Amino acid sequence: MHDLPSTGARSEPAPRAPRGTAPRVLVAGASPDRLNRNAVLRSFVVEGFAEVLGRENAREARVELAARAVEQWRPDLVVSFGSCMPDESDYSALRRACDRTGAILAFWLHDDPYEFDFHYRAARVADFLFSNDRWAALHMDHPRAAHLPLAASPTAHFRQRPARRRFDVFFCGVAFENRKHVVSDLAETLRRVNTLVTGSDWPTKSLPFAQDRHLSNEEVADGCAASLLVLNLGRSLHFANDRYRLDPSTPGPRTFEAAMAGAAQAYFATGLEICEYYEPGSEVFLFDSPRDFASLLDSLLAEPDRAAAVGLAAQRRTLRDHTYARRAERILRTCLGFEPDAGGADRPAASVDAGA
Structure with a gap:
């Protein structure tokens, strides 16, 4: 974080005393x-x-x-x-x-x-x-x-967990190359359960559980709430990132939105900043290999109440810290x-x- 040689901003903007009870x-x-x-x-x-x-x-x-x-x-x-x-x-x-x-x-x-x-x-x-x-x-x-x-927004994303689950595994997002690689690696596990992977550009022929369909923000929250486990896969598509070729470090908004919906998330761990927002094991699950994911999913299928408890804990944390x-x-x-x-x-x- 360095000074620019020239800027139209004030050199030292002083905080203004708010008028009345609150600023505009x-x-x-x-x-x-x-x-x-x-x-x-x-x-x-x-x-x-x-x-x-x-x-x-x-x-x-x-x-x-x-x-x-x-x-x-x-x-x-x-x-x-x-x-x-x-x-x-x-x-x-x-x-x-x-x-x-x-x-x-x-x-x-x-x-x-x-x-x-x-x-x-x-x-x-x-x-x-x-x-x-x-x-x-x-x-x-x-x-x-x-x-x-x-x-996340409590108004837009908060959900009560429905009595009946719609999916064992749910993911919604554009099919960026890094996501396609991870989902393809998990395909053997995803095929044997009730899985929905949806979003723009998913290859539906090679991944029969995938749909090339965009969901609204509201529909994504509904899908997260009604799933045993929600896949969390960050994106890697750089439109204008040539200067430093920076890798993303912070979880995207879908992480907080899914948590607000009460989802138990399986977060593909490319970094550990996620641990500053949610406690691994009690508010989010981490995995970094197909074997880890398969083991996690099998344990949650056997103990669905554990997934519900993690989702509820994540929701509470989000309401407290991440609105x-x-x-x-x-x-x-x-x-x-x-x-x-x-x-x-x-x-x-x-x-x-x-x-x-």
Whole structure:
């Protein structure tokens, strides 16, 4: 994390004393929603700030309306959330609006390290810069860069475990090459139980338990809750990661979302940062070979209550530590020096996309 030679951000943004009981926070898109398959995550971030600050103090705006929203609503903090890789990612108008109104401008990038080479677009205008990935954050050229993992939404992802299980093993995600290799290695085990692997581009002929079908965020949570065991396989597809060729270190959002749904997860361990979020054996299962996975699955088929207990423990841990409200508290402390009241307001957020 190093200083840039030139930046449009304030050299030393001083935390502002919040007016009244709570500051105002605007969560803006970092790229056009039509180009961002994960745009739904922004609503979860707004929900988190609304829970902490109250509905009246948390709003959202699409990237193309963000500067106008800042001028109209005059927030204390703007959090630009998403991807800055698209060519449309020009934040000069947003930076000028923040300068005119005195708002602090923070970015929370959600696709690191896969788009790391484009983080400069945010770094040159941001007062604070957050990355979803720890290893990427350590390499960022910004004096106030920090690591902030993604999280889960109680509203969108919390599930009660159904009485009847639909799948023995469940996985949903795009069929990136590293995932296809792992699933192919596990195929002998997956074929002998009730397995569903689904997502874009899965080879259904060679993997008969796979479907080339995208599921909604809600459907994924339902599938996780109704499964004995959920496979957790990170992705490895680098759109713009040539500078350092960084490997991902932090678990992605699906880890927290599945846990919020009460799933017992089998996490393919390419690193041990997962252990900072969930306790191995009691909140998550780890494996690193087909033999380990087969042994784990056989033990859970014989003792399904053990899987249910791990899923429930993971859900409790997520509600305590890994919601977007907890991440919002971290951003508020870092950017504004604001200490939220315990409990939060637990209310949904308004939107300024329509010029409210």
